[in-house]
Amino acid sequence: MPGEFDFIKWVQSQQPATTLVPVPAGDDLAVLNWPAADLLLVGVDQGPRRGSLRFRGPLPRQVGRKAMNRNLSDCAAMACLPAAAVATVAAPRGVGADYLRELYQGLRDAADPFGCQIVGGDTGSWAGRLVLTVTILGRSGGIKPLTRAGAKPGDAIYVTGPLGGSIRGRHMTFEPRVALARELATAFPLTTMIDLSDGLSRDLGHVCRASGVGAIVYADDVPVHADAVEVARDGRAPLEHALHDGEDYELLFTVTPPGPTAAATRVGVVTPEPGIWIEHAGGRREPLEPKGWEHAL
Amino acid sequence: MPGEFDFIKWVQSQQPATTLVPVPAGDDLAVLNWPAADLLLVGVDQGPRRGSLRFRGPLPRQVGRKAMNRNLSDCAAMACLPAAAVATVAAPRGVGADYLRELYQGLRDAADPFGCQIVGGDTGSWAGRLVLTVTILGRSGGIKPLTRAGAKPGDAIYVTGPLGGSIRGRHMTFEPRVALARELATAFPLTTMIDLSDGLSRDLGHVCRASGVGAIVYADDVPVHADAVEVARDGRAPLEHALHDGEDYELLFTVTPPGPTAAATRVGVVTPEPGIWIEHAGGRREPLEPKGWEHAL
Numbered sequence: 275m276p277g278e279f280d281f282i283k284w285v286q287s288q289q290p291a292t293t294l295v296p297v298p299a300g301d302d303l304a305v306l307n308w309p310a311a312d313l314l315l316v317g318v319d320q321g322p323r324r325g326s327l328r329f330r331g332p333l334p335r336q337v338g339r340k341a342m343n344r345n346l347s348d349c350a351a352m353a354c355l356p357a358a359a360v361a362t363v364a365a366p367r368g369v370g371a372d373y374l375r376e377l378y379q380g381l382r383d384a385a386d387p388f389g390c391q392i393v394g395g396d397t398g399s400w401a402g403r404l405v406l407t408v409t410i411l412g413r414s415g416g417i418k419p420l421t422r423a424g425a426k427p428g429d430a431i432y433v434t435g436p437l438g439g440s441i442r443g444r445h446m447t448f449e450p451r452v453a454l455a456r457e458l459a460t461a462f463p464l465t466t467m468i469d470l471s472d473g474l475s476r477d478l479g480h481v482c483r484a485s486g487v488g489a490i491v492y493a494d495d496v497p498v499h500a501d502a503v504e505v506a507r508d509g510r511a512p513l514e515h516a517l518h519d520g521e522d523y524e525l526l527f528t529v530t531p532p533g534p535t536a537a538a539t540r541v542g543v544v545t546p547e548p549g550i551w552i553e554h555a556g557g558r559r560e561p562l563e564p565k566g567w568e569h570a571l
Numbered sequence: 572m573p574g575e576f577d578f579i580k581w582v583q584s585q586q587p588a589t590t591l592v593p594v595p596a597g598d599d600l601a602v603l604n605w606p607a608a609d610l611l612l613v614g615v616d617q618g619p620r621r622g623s624l625r626f627r628g629p630l631p632r633q634v635g636r637k638a639m640n641r642n643l644s645d646c647a648a649m650a651c652l653p654a655a656a657v658a659t660v661a662a663p664r665g666v667g668a669d670y671l672r673e674l675y676q677g678l679r680d681a682a683d684p685f686g687c688q689i690v691g692g693d694t695g696s697w698a699g700r701l702v703l704t705v706t707i708l709g710r711s712g713g714i715k716p717l718t719r720a721g722a723k724p725g726d727a728i729y730v731t732g733p734l735g736g737s738i739r740g741r742h743m744t745f746e747p748r749v750a751l752a753r754e755l756a757t758a759f760p761l762t763t764m765i766d767l768s769d770g771l772s773r774d775l776g777h778v779c780r781a782s783g784v785g786a787i788v789y790a791d792d793v794p795v796h797a798d799a800v801e802v803a804r805d806g807r808a809p810l811e812h813a814l815h816d817g818e819d820y821e822l823l824f825t826v827t828p829p830g831p832t833a834a835a836t837r838v839g840v841v842t843p844e845p846g847i848w849i850e851h852a853g854g855r856r857e858p859l860e861p862k863g864w865e866h867a868l
Binding site for chain 2: 297300301302303304305306307308310312313314315316317318319320348349351352354358360361362364393394395396398400401402403405407409410411412419421422423468469484
C-alpha cells in the first residue's frame, strides 16, 4: 500500500523548476516569483457537484482533466492567463496509487497546454467519496480582468458557442476558452464576462445583478447545440436546454456595440431596468427565470 | 432552505474592499494587487484527516478556526505573512445556513488577527461528510522564505514549545507561530523551518531528507508537554508522545550556532550522514523512527 509521501515524491519528480516557481513543490508552501506588473487572480472549485454522483462514472484521468478545466474556464471568464494551481485529493480509502497518478495526469493534461504549473497540494484518503479541489492562480498579463460588473444599458450580449445538452459528454471534454477570451478582450470593448457553468439563464442573472441592469435575450438568436436537440427527447424544447442546462463552459460577455461579427454570437441586449426577459419571434416576451443549477445547502 | 447564492451574498457582505483586494469576492476569480516586492507563497490543506471522524465532534466554528490555523501555521513554517485565503466547503446535505456561517466565522476568527482576507471560495452540499479545504496565499514581506532544504551539519535543531498529547485539546486551539517565526528569522541565521503537524520524528525527517543531512535528537532536551504526561497513561512514555504525536503546530527550525537562548529550545544537532538518532542520557543512541501520521492512500 503506497503512502502519502511516496505519492508526493512521485508528483515532485513530475515538476520542473521554472522562472515562476524556482523551488519545486513539496515544502510547507510553494514559493512563486510573481511578475511585478501582473494582478493576481485566485479562485477555487471543488469536485463534488450535484450530489457527488458525477464522479462515480468517469475515469480518474477524465475527472482530473475536468476539475482543472473548470478552473481554467474561470480564468477565461476573467480574461486572465492561468499561471499556477494547487490541488487537494480526498480519495476513497484503498483507491491505490495508480488512480491518484491518473487523477494527477488528468490535471496536467488540462494545465500543461496553458503552461499552468501544479505547484502544491494535499493528498489523503478517507471513508467518503472522492473530493478533488483545485485552486487556480491567474495573472492579468496585460489585460484588465473582466468581472461580472460593468454591463451598461445598450450593451450587446454574446455567447461564444452553441449551448445545451452538455450532459451528453461535453461537460467532461470541453476546452476552456482562454485564448478566445483574451483575443476578444483585446479586440473589443468588453464590459463584463462570465463562463457558462450554471446555465445561460442563471449566469446572465449573475452579470445583471453585479452590474445593476437587466437583459433581453432573443430566443431565435440563441445558438442551440445539436446535443440540446438530442436531449430534447425528454420533452423540454432544445431552446430550454440551451438556456438552462449549464456546464457549457462557453463564455457569455457584454460589449459596447458593435461587437464582434465572428467568433461569437449576439443573443441579446442589456436594459436599464432589472429583470431578464426572453423575446420570441413576433415580439412576445416572458420572464427568463433562472433554472440552472443552484446548490441547496 | 437557503441556497448557495444567498450564502455567497452573506459572505460578500462580510468582506471589506482593501488595498490588496480592490474588488470584493463573488466574481469568477478574486483580483488582488500583489505587492511588487513580495514573493508569493501558496499552499492548501484539506479537512478530512485520519479517516474524517475528526469533524464529527467539534463545533463548526472550532472546525473553521482549526482549518484556517493549519494554513496559517504553514505560513509560520515559511516565515511569511498570511495575505489571503480561499475556502471550499462540501457540507453534508441539509446542514443549514447557521452551520455554514459558523464555519465561516471560525475561518475569520483565525484569519482576522493576521489581516488575512478570505477572498473567495466554493460552497456546495453533498451526501458525504463535511470537507473544508483552505488555500492560503502568503507574502514574503521582506524575509526570505525558509524551506525544508538548507540545514548544514553542525546546525542546531530547535523547537518553539513543549510537545506531545495535543489530542487533549491543543490540536483544536493552537495559535499559529507566525510572529515568532518572523522574529526568529530576522534575529538568527535560520537555515530551515517546518511546523510540527506530523510529529517531530516525521517532520524532522522531512527536513533531513530535503537538506540531505541527518540528525541527533537529545532525549533529555525535548520539551515534553503536560498533555503528553497525561496521555502517557496509555503506557507509552511521555517522551514517545512528544516525539511522535503530531498536531503540536510548534515550529522546528535549524540554525547556524549559536541559536537563540530564549523563545525556543535546542533539542539536537544536524549531522553530515543521513539517519536520525535519539541520544539518551549516558550517550546511548537508537534510531528515531518516524511514527507520526502518514496517510495510507
